[in-house]
Amino acid sequence: MSGSDFGLQEFMLMLEGASVTLKLTFYAVLGGTLMGLGFGLVRAVAPWWINWPLGAILDVFRSVPLLIQLVLVNSFKSILAVNASAFVVSCVVLALYTSSYCSEIVRAGVLAVPQTTRRAARSLGLTYWQDLREIVFPIALRVSLPSWIGLTLGVMKDTALVWWIGVVELLRTSQVIITRIQEPLLVLCVCGLIYFAMSYPISRLGARLEARWRDLD
Amino acid sequence: MNYTFHWYQAFQALPELLRGALVTIEVAVLSMAIGIACGVLLALGRNSKNALLYGASTAWVEGARNTPALFQIYMAYFGLGSLGIFVDSFPALLIGISFNNAGYLAETFRGGLRAVPGTQMRAARSLGMGAPMAFRLVVLPQLFRTVFHPTMNQMVWAILMTSLGVIVGVNTDLAGVTQELNVRTFRTFEYFALAGAIYYLITKLITISARLAATRLFRY
Numbered sequence: 374m375s376g377s378d379f380g381l382q383e384f385m386l387m388l389e390g391a392s393v394t395l396k397l398t399f400y401a402v403l404g405g406t407l408m409g410l411g412f413g414l415v416r417a418v419a420p421w422w423i424n425w426p427l428g429a430i431l432d433v434f435r436s437v438p439l440l441i442q443l444v445l446v447n448s449f450k451s452i453l454a455v456n457a458s459a460f461v462v463s464c465v466v467l468a469l470y471t472s473s474y475c476s477e478i479v480r481a482g483v484l485a486v487p488q489t490t491r492r493a494a495r496s497l498g499l500t501y502w503q504d505l506r507e508i509v510f511p512i513a514l515r516v517s518l519p520s521w522i523g524l525t526l527g528v529m530k531d532t533a534l535v536w537w538i539g540v541v542e543l544l545r546t547s548q549v550i551i552t553r554i555q556e557p558l559l560v561l562c563v564c565g566l567i568y569f570a571m572s573y574p575i576s577r578l579g580a581r582l583e584a585r586w587r588d589l590d
Numbered sequence: 591m592n593y594t595f596h597w598y599q600a601f602q603a604l605p606e607l608l609r610g611a612l613v614t615i616e617v618a619v620l621s622m623a624i625g626i627a628c629g630v631l632l633a634l635g636r637n638s639k640n641a642l643l644y645g646a647s648t649a650w651v652e653g654a655r656n657t658p659a660l661f662q663i664y665m666a667y668f669g670l671g672s673l674g675i676f677v678d679s680f681p682a683l684l685i686g687i688s689f690n691n692a693g694y695l696a697e698t699f700r701g702g703l704r705a706v707p708g709t710q711m712r713a714a715r716s717l718g719m720g721a722p723m724a725f726r727l728v729v730l731p732q733l734f735r736t737v738f739h740p741t742m743n744q745m746v747w748a749i750l751m752t753s754l755g756v757i758v759g760v761n762t763d764l765a766g767v768t769q770e771l772n773v774r775t776f777r778t779f780e781y782f783a784l785a786g787a788i789y790y791l792i793t794k795l796i797t798i799s800a801r802l803a804a805t806r807l808f809r810y
Contacts, residue, residue: 437789441765544664568657
């Protein structure tokens with residue numbers, strides 16, 4: 374290949390895009406995990422008349438394509454004449470989307486703690502919150518952490534959709550560079566490698582944790 | 591709020607949207623069929639001792655699992671073009687999703703294969719079954735049982751992923767039709783809300799029928 378127009382400047386631009394991707398992921402996962410923890414705990418302990426409607430609402434975020442959710446919230450924002458940037462809208466939508474998956478992970482983790490273990494803790498004199506903090510949380514964390522890592526990576530990849538409502542992140546940056554230097558394959562390969570570099574190490578870590586904790590059981 | 595909703599207008603476009611939904615289901619089913627076929631081969635490749643087969647299938651699986659689905663569709667749309675293979679947006683969507691499905695399903699199938707203990711095969715063989723017969727009657731039903739639910743999950747994912755086609759210019763599937771209507775009328779919220787509802791119904795239809803099928807299939 375002689376004289377590619379892809380230089381350091383383009384690469385730095387792409388890294389900047391990647392940093393936006395990471396920022397989006399961070400806020401989405403932070404908000405989504407906090408909400409997901411709350412929803413998941415409620416879903417694990419609440420009676421059916423709370424559990425069922427909450428589950429149904431959260432299920433909507435998993436059953437409608439993320440792209441549609443983004444467009445809907447973005448246009449609803451305009452309808453309400455709220456002044457929020459596309460970045461904020463994306464973070465909100467992604468956080469809700471994340472919370473819907475996270476609540477299932479938390480719920481599964483809490484329900485994986487045998488009822489007998491919790492009764493034993495209570496009969497040793499632990500209060501309800503102590504039981505939750507000292508017994509349920511550590512056991513549930515083991516069950517949930519690998520799935521949570523998977524979720525984080527999934528959200529990182531799903532942030533690629535937000536350019537549709539106008540956030541310039543890694544994939545959009547690559548597209549801009551493609552239109553400028555007309556070398557789609559090269560630019561996309563670099564883009565893919567950046568995504569891969571952000572995702573692969575963490576996914577290996579998740580798999581390792583899962584394997585180790587499975588062996589301990 | 592300074593906005594009048596025009597729901598009637600959106601509902602008038604319902605037949606058009608439903609035709610789009612049909613295309614969405616078609617793409618998803620087709621991509622799943624290709625994905626399952628490739629996924630089985632990849633799972634076998636990942637278990638193979640041949641370094642080339644192992645390397646190629648691992649690269650596919652890790653590539654599919656560690657990059658965004660939209661990136662994979664871009665690869666098919668823009669990337670293949672620069673190799674001299676020009677694909678339209680619709681086949682690009684199909685290639686992208688199939689590639690993604692295959693990567694995820696390969697891991698599902700590999701897990702399924704591992705879940706059937708080798709002793710089952712030996713027990714079947716010692717009862718006098720031939721290898722193909724033992725595979726068909728003993729291993730396959732158990733394999734099917736473990737991979738059924740993850741595969742159905744992937745089917746839901748495939749439906750949701752088809753909506754990405756609109757980004758590379760597909761205009762016949764549900765998201766594409768909705769976008770066309772949106773561009774023509776600028777009633778973004780109404781049309782996309784309706785499209786979202788249809789997507790919801792499709793995914794619910796799949797999960798419910800999968801659950802019904804599971805209770806019929808796995809009674810024992």
